[in-house]
């Protein structure tokens with residue numbers, strides 16, 4: 001009886017996402033840095049496209065894919081950051097170069113968070129915690145499928 005009670009209590013253990021406050025704060029700073037650079041370049045806020053395709057891609061799916069999208073995008077875009085920082089350097093834009101380097105350093109940690117969080121969620125569900133890359137692969141497919149439905153009008157609008 002006690003063992004069953006312990007198992008039940010364990011299964012109700014809330015999922016912990018360590019460092020989620022740090023991750024959220026980092027992303028806020030990245031948005032602020034990007035926004036300030038775009039404003040400094042003379043863009044109007046209405047000219048800045050803000051897509052929702054990450055969330056739309058996972059609509060109606062098992063919620064693990066919403067968390068998986070974080071891991072997918074954190075790992076997907078990280079490889080572009082050093083090249084972008086170098087481009088800003090070549091333009092003589094030291095502030096944008098600095099911001100991109102800063103972003104890149106944070107994203108390296110974020111990719112680790114995403115992996116850790118997926119492993120914890122999979123384990124809490126009684127699933128194989130090493131299957132996080134399968135979640136990532138499914139997220140990649142969901143995004144690819146969603147983006148493939150974009151019309152010419154969608155592309156022109158964004």
Ligand SMILES: [Fe+2]
Nearest residue numbers: 074106107110
């Ligand atoms: Fe990030």
